[in-house]
Amino acid sequence: MSGLIALLDDVAGIAKVAAASVDDIAGQAVKAGSKAAGAVIDDAAVTPKYVQGFPPARELPIIWKIARGSLINKLVFLLPVGLLLSAFAPWAIPPLLMLGGAYLCFEGAEKIYHALFHKGEAGHDPKTEKVSDLHLEEKKVQGAIKTDFILSAEIMTIALSAIPESTFWMEAGTLAMVGVLITIAVYGAVAILVKLDDIGLWLAQIGRLGATRAFGRFIVKLMPWLMKVLTVVGTAAMIWVGGSIIVHGLAQLGWHAPEEIIHHAAVAVGASVGEGLRGAAEWVTTAALDGVLGLALGFVLIPIGTKIVGPLWASVFGGKKGAAH
Numbered sequence: 001m002s003g004l005i006a007l008l009d010d011v012a013g014i015a016k017v018a019a020a021s022v023d024d025i026a027g028q029a030v031k032a033g034s035k036a037a038g039a040v041i042d043d044a045a046v047t048p049k050y051v052q053g054f055p056p057a058r059e060l061p062i063i064w065k066i067a068r069g070s071l072i073n074k075l076v077f078l079l080p081v082g083l084l085l086s087a088f089a090p091w092a093i094p095p096l097l098m099l100g101g102a103y104l105c106f107e108g109a110e111k112i113y114h115a116l117f118h119k120g121e122a123g124h125d126p127k128t129e130k131v132s133d134l135h136l137e138e139k140k141v142q143g144a145i146k147t148d149f150i151l152s153a154e155i156m157t158i159a160l161s162a163i164p165e166s167t168f169w170m171e172a173g174t175l176a177m178v179g180v181l182i183t184i185a186v187y188g189a190v191a192i193l194v195k196l197d198d199i200g201l202w203l204a205q206i207g208r209l210g211a212t213r214a215f216g217r218f219i220v221k222l223m224p225w226l227m228k229v230l231t232v233v234g235t236a237a238m239i240w241v242g243g244s245i246i247v248h249g250l251a252q253l254g255w256h257a258p259e260e261i262i263h264h265a266a267v268a269v270g271a272s273v274g275e276g277l278r279g280a281a282e283w284v285t286t287a288a289l290d291g292v293l294g295l296a297l298g299f300v301l302i303p304i305g306t307k308i309v310g311p312l313w314a315s316v317f318g319g320k321k322g323a324a325h
Contacts, residue, residue: 109298243294
């Protein structure tokens with residue numbers, strides 16, 4: 001009997017340790033995932049365009065296919081690579097982060113450039129295609145998964161850099177949880193976004209109360225504006241996070257001047273406002289200056305990306321230049 005009690009005590013102890021480990025992993029995952037906010041917002045902003053032009057009945061299945069591909073990207077491909085880098089080449093993480101940050105700056109700056117200088121260009125209109133064609137759907141899904149791979153690589157690398165040094169399994173568990181939670185958050189939000197107009201139309205048509213029908217019509221009218229706002233927020237977040245990654249990466253590589261200049265400017269702005277607003281003022285100033293640096297870098301990278309990297313990628317991997325981009 002005493003042996004059984006001792007065994008139960010041991011099991012209880014193991015359970016407590018396991019529970020504490022799960023709590024630690026969850027806490028680290030939340031902190032690490034929050035560092036990747038810019039890439040996450042952009043991921044959510046980019047994905048809805050892949051279901052535009054398809055029948056409403058196909059929207060959620062398409063999002064599910066993309067979400068499944070995103071999970072495979074994160075857990076099957078990127079997680080093992082991240083763990084190998086952390087174990088055998090931690091020195092490579094800052095340069096890879098900076099490469100991803102430069103990509104975010106490039107993407108954000110290119111969106112702004114096209115919005116300013118290419119408003120009149122005819123873009124791709126999915127309504128002109130045979131949207132019922134399964135081949136088109138698979139093509140869209142594969143394109144979305146490829147785009148997700150780049151954003152997921154950035155998310156996982158940022159998360160990996162934010163995880164405190166710990167055991168292999170703690171890092172693996174934290175990265176896996178980051179990947180799963182971010183995928184659920186992003187594609188859950190996307191699923192809600194793409195169905196909101198259908199929900200609004202449904203309320204407008206079958207609502208028993210005038211207020212209900214009016215609310216439905218309001219949702220339908222709001223959605224185009226909401227998608228535009230989400231696109232703007234996603235672009236701003238990309239540029240801000242990309243610039244921040246570059247600044248911190250340069251400091252890690254030994255060039256502290258940009259980080260120190262931004263820090264001193266933020267402190268100066270914080271000192272000029274009230275004590276209660278100092279923290280917020282410093283954060284906004286830091287984010288704004290990171291964004292300015294990121295935007296400048298992005299504009300510099302536009303000709304490099306479109307004239308050199310894009311054609312080179314297309315020549316190596318095949319396909320049209322636009323597909324390579």
